[in-house]
Amino acid sequence: xxxxxxxxxxxxxxxxxxxxxxxxxxxxxxxxxxxxxxxxxxxxxxxxxxxxxxxxxxxxxxxxxxxxxxxxxxxxxxxxxxxxxxxxxxxxxxxxxxxxxxxxxxxxxxxxxxxxxxxxxxxxxxxxxxxxxxxxxxxxxxxxxxxxxxxxxxxxxxxxxxxxxxxxxxxxxxxxxxxxxxxxxxxxxxxxxxxxxxxxxxxxxxxxxxxxxxxxxxxxxxxxxxxxxx
Amino acid sequence: xxxxxxxxxxxxxxxxxxxxxxxxxxxxxxxxxxxxxxxxxxxxxxxxxxxxxxxxxxxxxxxxxxxxxxxxxxxxxxxxxxxxxxxxxxxxxxxxxxxxxxxxxxxxxxxxxxxxxxxxxxxxxxxxxxxxxxxxxxxxxxxxxxxxxxxxxxxxxxxxxxxxxxxxxxxxxxxxxxxxxxxxxxxxxxxxxxxxxxxxxxxxxxxxxxxxxxxxxxxxxxxxxxxxxxxxxxxxxxxxxxxxxxxxxxxxxxxxxxxxxxxxxxxxxxxxxxxxxxxxxxxxxxxxxxxxxxxxxxxxxxxxxxxxxxxxxxxxxxxxxxxxxxxxxxxxxxxxxxxxxxxxxxxxxxxxxxxxxxxxxxxxxxxxxx
Numbered sequence: 318x319x320x321x322x323x324x325x326x327x328x329x330x331x332x333x334x335x336x337x338x339x340x341x342x343x344x345x346x347x348x349x350x351x352x353x354x355x356x357x358x359x360x361x362x363x364x365x366x367x368x369x370x371x372x373x374x375x376x377x378x379x380x381x382x383x384x385x386x387x388x389x390x391x392x393x394x395x396x397x398x399x400x401x402x403x404x405x406x407x408x409x410x411x412x413x414x415x416x417x418x419x420x421x422x423x424x425x426x427x428x429x430x431x432x433x434x435x436x437x438x439x440x441x442x443x444x445x446x447x448x449x450x451x452x453x454x455x456x457x458x459x460x461x462x463x464x465x466x467x468x469x470x471x472x473x474x475x476x477x478x479x480x481x482x483x484x485x486x487x488x489x490x491x492x493x494x495x496x497x498x499x500x501x502x503x504x505x506x507x508x509x510x511x512x513x514x515x516x517x518x519x520x521x522x523x524x525x526x527x528x529x530x531x532x533x534x535x536x537x538x539x540x541x542x543x544x545x546x547x
Numbered sequence: 548x549x550x551x552x553x554x555x556x557x558x559x560x561x562x563x564x565x566x567x568x569x570x571x572x573x574x575x576x577x578x579x580x581x582x583x584x585x586x587x588x589x590x591x592x593x594x595x596x597x598x599x600x601x602x603x604x605x606x607x608x609x610x611x612x613x614x615x616x617x618x619x620x621x622x623x624x625x626x627x628x629x630x631x632x633x634x635x636x637x638x639x640x641x642x643x644x645x646x647x648x649x650x651x652x653x654x655x656x657x658x659x660x661x662x663x664x665x666x667x668x669x670x671x672x673x674x675x676x677x678x679x680x681x682x683x684x685x686x687x688x689x690x691x692x693x694x695x696x697x698x699x700x701x702x703x704x705x706x707x708x709x710x711x712x713x714x715x716x717x718x719x720x721x722x723x724x725x726x727x728x729x730x731x732x733x734x735x736x737x738x739x740x741x742x743x744x745x746x747x748x749x750x751x752x753x754x755x756x757x758x759x760x761x762x763x764x765x766x767x768x769x770x771x772x773x774x775x776x777x778x779x780x781x782x783x784x785x786x787x788x789x790x791x792x793x794x795x796x797x798x799x800x801x802x803x804x805x806x807x808x809x810x811x812x813x814x815x816x817x818x819x820x821x822x823x824x825x826x827x828x829x830x831x832x833x834x835x836x837x838x839x840x841x842x843x844x845x846x847x848x849x850x851x852x853x854x855x856x857x858x859x860x861x862x863x864x865x866x867x868x869x870x871x872x873x874x875x876x877x878x879x880x881x882x883x884x885x886x887x888x889x890x891x892x893x894x895x896x897x898x899x900x901x902x903x904x905x906x907x908x909x910x911x912x913x914x915x916x917x
Contacts, residue, residue, distance in 0.1 A: 398643030422758035425745075426772045428737040434720070438713060439772055440764060447586070459590055466720025468589050468713065483762040505758045510736050 319362040320536045321527075323376050323385040326354050326367035330519060333411045334386050337519075341544045361543060362536050378402045380526035383533060384540075390416055390494060390517035394454045403522040407546060412519030414494040416454055418461075418512035421483055421490075422505050429511050430465045433490070437469040440489065451475035451488035454514070458492040461514045480504040550908070557911070558634050558654050558904035564678040565656045568670075570632035575616035577636075581606035583615060587857060587888065597638050609638035613655050614857075614882065615889065618897065621659055622890040628660035631899075647874075648905070657899030659886075664896055665826060668861040668881060669833035671898050675865065675877055676839060678902060682910050684865040684876055688803065689850030691715065691880070692860040693810065693823050697796050700819030703728060703785050706775060718852055725793070730784035742780055745773055792817060799848040803831050806846040830861060854878070857885040861898065867910055876910070877902040 324345070325331045335345045344359040347367075354367040366382060373387035374395040384406065396402050420427050427436055440448040448470045452458050455472055462470065475482050475491070480500050482488040492514065495501055501508065527533075566572070578599070584592050596611040610616065613633050621629055634654045641647040656674060660667045676686065698711045707728050714721040726732035744753050750770045760766055792813055799806055810824045831841045851862030860881030867873045879900020887894035908914070 401644050421761045421764070423754055423760050423766070424764065424769060425741055425753050425757045426769055426776060428741075429735040431723070431735050435710065436764070436772065438710075439768070443768060444763070447589075455593070459594060463591055463594075466714065466717040466723070468717065470590060471585065472590055472593075486763055489762050489764055505761050 451482040565632040665829035673837035696823030
């Protein structure tokens with residue numbers, strides 16, 4: 318039985334993943350047409366699965382794939398107690414993005430979480446409901462804010478165009494992924510100085526709960542050797 | 548599931564103490580409005596309670612405890628004073644991999660009485676002592692009211708006191724605020740530069756210069772907080788002596804009578820504490836009146852500060868010392884403020900607590916013991 322490896326099925330993340338493995342002597346290529354999501358590996362005993370980056374955490378958690386490449390943000394958000402379910406094999410040096418808390422630039426009185434907490438109290442008193450923070454990273458944001466002792470906020474779900482929610486009046490602040498900060502600036506938002514929740518990067522994970530018989534362990538050791546990993 | 552029938556039988560045996568005390572059995576819905584719970588407990592409740600959806604009523608939560616529905620049913624149709632008991636499942640999400648139960652029985656007793664809070668506290672506590680007799684549990688008591696009163700005595704501004712009060716239940720943030728107000732920690736980064744700019748150019752100009760107004764929090768609101776920050780910057784730090792007394796209170800651990808003596812000593816320097824200490828002393832007397840020995844009851848001033856509950860006065864817990872793997876077997880306390888919020892201003896002083904019968908069952912059978 319060979320090892321099942323899940324990699325992102327499209328876009329720059331896929332290209333860079335292929336390039337990362339190619340640099341280490343493992344050639345991955347798509348087979349069939351662009352739309353078929355089929356692929357193969359030359360030079361290793363690997364069963365390659367092209368998957369949506371968002372599905373890879375779930376596949377890792379259930380152990381249906383042995384290895385998977387996806388953003389560390391997605392793994393930490395979607396897998397409860399992720400460290401018990403997966404192991405970081407390699408940080409791959411691309412796909413960098415920071416999960417941050419941002420507020421309108423016109424909030425001159427807010428530069429830290431401490432300020433955000435004070436403003437949340439003021440906002441609730443004045444408006445009668447809790448200050449809304451738009452995000453799709455509910456677990457990471459909630460854990461982060463609890464740890465920081467921020468109260469009187471409410472998370473509102475935003476699955477896309479999160480930076481726009483403030484201007485549209487559906488949230489007062491956001492917690493989202495940014496790489497260059499360009500979109501934030503365009504939407505007149507600024508990052509809180511201590512508002513970095515997670516520094517995400519494309520990461521190769523190993524599923525602890527996948528089937529690891531002697532066969533798979535042997536194949537894995539060989540694969541790690543090819544990749545120059547211990 | 549462990550022996551469910553045996554646990555229920557255990558619970559019913561325990562419940563007899565409460566029904567003999569005249570408590571009326573009440574039922575509560577399994578699904579509660581998520582909005583109410585979120586408003587009370589904040590977003591953290593999502594990590595603790597199961598959420599579901601109802602087509603008509605919107606987001607609902609599986610009952611994480613009975614306090615909210617019991618208070619709601621009392622404010623709607625209760626007579627005073629009232630004693631209630633309940634027995635039913637509660638549902639709590641647990642940390643992944645922890646193996647802790649996510650649904651378990653809670654047996655509770657709640658007393659709504661505005662006549663004599665000390666006597667009410669003692670009545671509830673004594674009933675729990677009686678119900679749990681013979682299990683070898685260690686009782687611990689605390690009093691959030693002492694902490695709130697101590698904050699009140701600080702010679703500082705109302706906004707600073709309000710900030711401290713708001714974070715009594717979040718010890719880390721509380722400590723950070725206190726360090727700042729006493730001058731031990733610097734104000735947040737950028738604060739000085741902001742205030743300097745505002746003093747020079749005026750608050751409106753500074754806000755306008757920072758970018759277009761976006762979102763619901765408008766210029767007047769921002770300006771109002773900047774004014775507060777200006778006033779706060781001119782506030783002298785809380786004196787070291789006062790901060791030390793507060794730290795002393797926070798770390799106070801002693802049997803009830805000694806704790807009371809220490810608190811009386813503190814009222815010499817902090818006369819503002821007197822009322823809270825009087826209540827504390829009255830409670831000790833009431834506990835003695837209920838047949839308990841106060842000298843055998845430990846007091847820990849910080850007890851109850853990290854629980855999710857809304858306790859704001861007397862708090863208590865019963866711990867199985869030989870079983871560090873078990874959560875407290877019973878907990879309770881006074882929650883006057885919560886009834887004010889849920890009752891739409893119609894506050895009714897309330898005190899109560901819960902027992903987890905499955906833990907009692909485990910202790911009796913030795914199940915799971917190392």
